[in-house]
Amino acid sequence: MSNQMFCFQCEQTAGCTGCTGQAGICGKKADTARLQDQLTGALVKLAHTAEKNWGMVTEATNRVVLDGLFSSVTNVNFNNETLTVLLNRVCAEDERVSASSEVREPNFNMEEVWQADEDVRSLKSLILFGIRGMAAYAYHAMALGYSDNEVNRFFYKALSAIGMKDWGMNELLPVVLEVGEINLKCMALLDQANTETYGAPVPTEVSMKAEKGPFIVISGHDLYDLKLLLEQTAGKGIQVYTHGEMLPAHGYPALHQYPHLKGNFGTAWQNQQNEFADLPAPILFTTNCLMPPKVSYSDRVFTTELVSYPGVTHIGEDKDFTPVIQKALALGGYAEDRQMTGINGGKTVTTGFGHDAVLSVAERVIDAVKTGAIKRFFLVGGCDGARPGRNYFTEFVKQTPKDTVVLTLACGKYRFNDLELGTIGGLPRLMDMGQCNDAYSAIRVAIALAEAFGCGVNELPLSMILSWYEQKAVCILLTLLHLGIQNIRLGPTLPAFLSPNVLEYLAQRYHIAPVTTPEEDLKAILGEKS
Numbered sequence: 001m002s003n004q005m006f007c008f009q010c011e012q013t014a015g016c017t018g019c020t021g022q023a024g025i026c027g028k029k030a031d032t033a034r035l036q037d038q039l040t041g042a043l044v045k046l047a048h049t050a051e052k053n054w055g056m057v058t059e060a061t062n063r064v065v066l067d068g069l070f071s072s073v074t075n076v077n078f079n080n081e082t083l084t085v086l087l088n089r090v091c092a093e094d095e096r097v098s099a100s101s102e103v104r105e106p107n108f109n110m111e112e113v114w115q116a117d118e119d120v121r122s123l124k125s126l127i128l129f130g131i132r133g134m135a136a137y138a139y140h141a142m143a144l145g146y147s148d149n150e151v152n153r154f155f156y157k158a159l160s161a162i163g164m165k166d167w168g169m170n171e172l173l174p175v176v177l178e179v180g181e182i183n184l185k186c187m188a189l190l191d192q193a194n195t196e197t198y199g200a201p202v203p204t205e206v207s208m209k210a211e212k213g214p215f216i217v218i219s220g221h222d223l224y225d226l227k228l229l230l231e232q233t234a235g236k237g238i239q240v241y242t243h244g245e246m247l248p249a250h251g252y253p254a255l256h257q258y259p260h261l262k263g264n265f266g267t268a269w270q271n272q273q274n275e276f277a278d279l280p281a282p283i284l285f286t287t288n289c290l291m292p293p294k295v296s297y298s299d300r301v302f303t304t305e306l307v308s309y310p311g312v313t314h315i316g317e318d319k320d321f322t323p324v325i326q327k328a329l330a331l332g333g334y335a336e337d338r339q340m341t342g343i344n345g346g347k348t349v350t351t352g353f354g355h356d357a358v359l360s361v362a363e364r365v366i367d368a369v370k371t372g373a374i375k376r377f378f379l380v381g382g383c384d385g386a387r388p389g390r391n392y393f394t395e396f397v398k399q400t401p402k403d404t405v406v407l408t409l410a411c412g413k414y415r416f417n418d419l420e421l422g423t424i425g426g427l428p429r430l431m432d433m434g435q436c437n438d439a440y441s442a443i444r445v446a447i448a449l450a451e452a453f454g455c456g457v458n459e460l461p462l463s464m465i466l467s468w469y470e471q472k473a474v475c476i477l478l479t480l481l482h483l484g485i486q487n488i489r490l491g492p493t494l495p496a497f498l499s500p501n502v503l504e505y506l507a508q509r510y511h512i513a514p515v516t517t518p519e520e521d522l523k524a525i526l527g528e529k530s
C-alpha cells in the first residue's frame with residue numbers, strides 16, 4: 001500500500017468509484033492523498049481530545065481545524081510540504097489541548113473508514129466531505145472577522161463521529177443531517193460577513209473584454225484577497241480581472257467601486273489549462289479550483305491562503321502581492337484590447353442577484369406568478385467539471401420555456417451564463433445569485449416565496465437541478481435535505497460515496513434522483529403539478 005491511495009470525494013473520481021494507485025484524476029499524487037488522510041486522522045484525534053478538554057480549546061484550535069479540513073477540499077492543496085507543516089500544527093495543538101489529561105487519545109487511521117462496512121463508510125464520508133465544504137465557508141467568514149460558536153463546536157462533534165468505531169446507521173445518520181442544519185447557520189454567517197463588509201450585491205453587467213496593458217487574473221472564492229489585491233494595485237496601471245468563482249465579486253458595491261476591477265476572464269475551472277496557456281499576465285489562486293499548472297504558464301501562477309502547489313510562488317500571511325504585481329508589469333498584458341467570449345459566444349455576463357436584489361422585486365415576481373406570466377422557477381446551479389455529460393446543464397437551460405425563470409449560482413453557470421435568455425415582465429430570465437458560497441441566497445429566496453404563497457418550499461413552482469463536483473456541494477445538498485426539500489435532480493453522476501442503502505434512503509425520503517436527459521427531465525417537471 002506504500003504508493004497507493006484511496007479518494008472518492010469528488011465527482012470526477014476514477015471510474016465513478018474511487019481514485020486509487022499512483023494519482024487521482026485531479027492530479028493529486030498518492031503520497032499527497034495519504035498525507036491528507038493522516039491530517040484528517042489527526043483532526044479526528046484532536047476532536048476526541050477537545051471533546052474531553054473543552055476548556056482548553058481556543059481560537060487557534062478552531063483555526064487549525066478549519067485549515068486542516070479546507071486544505072483537503074478538491075483542488076486546493078497539492079503540496080506535501082505545506083500539508084506536513086499543517087499536520088504538525090494539528091499534532092502540536094492536540095498535545096497542547098490534552099496537556100492536563102492523564103490519558104492520551106489513540107491515533108486514528110482513515111483506513112478504518114475506507115475499509116469499513118459500505119454504509120458506515122458512506123455515512124462517515126458524507127459527514128467528512130460535508131464538513132470539509134462547511135470549513136471553507138467558516139474560513140471565509142473568519143477572514144472577515146465573523147465566527148459562530150455553535151458552528152465551531154460542531155466541527156469537533158462531526159470529526160468525533162468519524163472516529164467512532166462501533167457507530168452504525170442509527171448513530172451516524174442524525175449527524176449527517178446535522179451537518180446540513182449547522183451548514184445553514186454557517187452559510188448565513190458567511191452571507192452576513194460578505195454583505196456587511198462589501199454591501200449587498202446589486203445586479204451588474206460584467207465585460208469579458210481584456211483591455212490592453214498589464215493585468216492580473218484572480219481566481220477562487222476569497223473576496224478578502226480580491227479586496228487586498230485591488231488596494232495594492234490601485235493607481236499602478238494594472239487592471240484586475242476575475243476568473244471562475246470570483247465573478248460575483250463585481251456585484252458587491254465595495255469591490256465594484258474600484259475602477260481597475262475591469263471584467264471577467266475565462267470560464268469555469270476545468271478550462272484553465274487552455275485558457276491560461278498564452279496568458280500575458282499572472283493568475284492568483286485564492287481557493288479551489290487549482291489544476292496542476294502546465295509548464296507553459298506555471299511561472300505565472302501564484303497561490304495564497306491554503307492553496308498550494310509545489311514550485312509555485314505562494315503569497316504568505318503578510319499578503320504582500322508585490323511578486324504578482326511585478327509579474328503583471330513584466331508580462332505587460334495584451335498589446336491591444338481583446339474581446340473574449342463565454343462558452344456560447346456572449347460578450348458579457350450579469351451577476352449580483354443576491355437575496356436582497358431578488359427580494360427587492362419580490363412583489364413583481366409574486367404578481368407574475370399569480371397572473372401566470374412566470375410558470376416556474378428552475379435553480380440550475382452548482383459546480384462545473386470536465387465530464388462531457390455536463391452539457392446536460394447547457395441544454396437544459398436552453399430548453400427551458402420562455403415563461404420560466406432560471407436562477408443559478410456557482411461555477412456551473414459558465415455553461416450558460418452568456419446566453420441571452422430575455423426577460424419576463426422586466427425581470428431577466430436568467431439570474432446569477434453568486435458563488436457556491438452564496439447558495440444561502442437561493443435558500444432565502446425560496447423560503448420567502450414559500451411564505452408569500454403560504455405554502456412549503458416543496459409546493460412552490462420551483463425545481464432544483466444541481467450539478468456537483470467538490471465538497472461544498474455536499475454540504476449544500478445536506479442543507480437542502482435538512483430543510484426537507486424534495487425532488488432534487490443531481491448530476492452529472494451520483495456521488496461514488498453513496499452506498500446503495502444510503503442512496504435508497506435519500507431517494508425514498510427526499511426523492512433525490514439523478515438527471516436523465518434535458519428533454520425527459522423538463523417533460524417530467526413541466527408535467528408536475530405546480
Ligand code: SF4
Nearest residue numbers: 007010013019024026
Ligand atoms: Fe480523485 Fe477527486 Fe479525490 Fe482527486 S479529489 S483524488 S479526482 S476523488
Ligand code: SF3
Nearest residue numbers: 289383410411436469
Ligand atoms: Fe466551482 Fe471548484 Fe464547486 Fe464554487 S470553483 S463551485 S467546482
